[in-house]
Amino acid sequence: MKMLSIALLIIASTGLAATSFAGAETVTLSPTEITEWKAVQARVESRDIVPARARIGGVIEELTISEGDLVTAGQQLGLVKDDKIAFQIAAIDAQLAAFAAQLETAEAEYKRGETLVNQGVVTRQRLAQLSTDVEVTRNQIAATQANRAVLTQQETEGAVVAPADGRVLTVPASRGSVIMPGEPVATIGSGGFFLRLAIPERFADSLQAGAEIRIATESGEAAGRLAKIYPQIDNGRVIADVEVDKLDTAFVNARILVEVPIGTRTALLAPLDAVVNRHGIDFITVEDHAGVAVERTVILGAAQDGDHAGLIEVISGVSAGDKVVRP
Structure with a gap:
């Protein structure tokens, strides 16, 4: 049964x-x-990393930025002051005052010499010497004023300005610290942000510029475009850049999971x-x-x-x- x-x-x-x-x-x-896809990790990076440098050495008196701030080209980020420049300008101002007094005396002597030449008391050779003294003093004043302009320009170069539009990535200096000429006060990520990924070199021949890339985000899957493939292989990996619309740039060097087309089957x-x-x-x-x-x-x-x-x-x-x- x-x-x-x-x-x-x-x-x-x-x-x-x-x-x-x-x-x-x-x-x-x-x-x-x-299409066969390969899952890899990509990093959010800026196209260019530009340092904002101090053009003179001295003490940082002002620092108006911090990491993450958005800046525009030409914006003042800080101020470096060198007290020696102010002392040098004061010394040149004293020299100019002395030369001005010498010029006044030389011009008075020259006018007096002209009167005495007409009276036959002073020779014309002496008058030419007095004219030369006036010209020399004027040239000394012009040279000293040029030196003062150089120091004044150096004083204005204490302002640290942003070289390009972008986001402040790091601020290695702090207010009150002493820096040397050319030392970076901040680094700025400019030129836009993109995803940089590294793919094993065995897939190098399968990569094509312009190919669509899948990107995993918190709001779901997004699409990107393989914008550039670098010819130099780094540590067995091909480096490539991916352009993404509305990329979240709150954290630079953040890792994002992406899928790259590596061939067909x-x-x-x-x-x-x-x-x-x-x-x-x-x-x-x-x-x-x-x-x-x-x-x-x-x-x-x-x-x-x-x-x-x-x-x-x-x-x-x-x-x-x-x-x-x-x-």
Whole structure:
């Protein structure tokens, strides 16, 4: 009796698995070329890293920025002051005052000499010497004023300005510290932000500039474009830049998971709605040569998107040429 019940159960199951679906829609499976993706980590980086340097040495009196601030080109970031320049300017001002007095005396002597020459008391040779003294004093004043202009310019160069628009990445100096000429006060990331990724060199021939990149973000998957591939291989990896619209630049050097196309392969794609899952096992109904629908157990791959949206890869259980019955 028990054996009879098992036999009836097997016959009933076979009747469910092999049924004729008259008029049902069928899809013939054929090898399809799909893109193969490689998951890698990319970093948010700025295109250029420009230091804002102090053009003179001295003490930092003002520092108006901190890490993360947005700055514009020409914006003053700090002020470096060298007290020696002020002393040198004061010394030159004293020299100018002395030269001004000498010039006044020389001009008075020259005018007096002109009067005495007309009276025949002083020779013209003496008058020429007095004229030379006036000219020499004037030239000394001009040279001293030029030296003062140099010191004044150095004093104005104490202002540390941003060389380009961007975001302040680091501020290695602090207010009150002593710095040397040319020492960076801050580093600025400018030229826009992008994703920089490193891919194993065995995939170098598969990379193409302009290819679409998948990017995992907190709000979901975003798309980017492979903008530049660098020719130099670094430590067995190819370096590439990815441009992304509305990239989150709150944290520079933050790591983001991206998927890069590294080639293509052929696969069998079946309609996603033709897959039935029962008790954790996937089934697809196919039509045999007699027009009878037979349910087969399959192993599935990843669901497709883009041009193949609505399809899923079938790894095993069906073969090319099979007719998949859609519900």
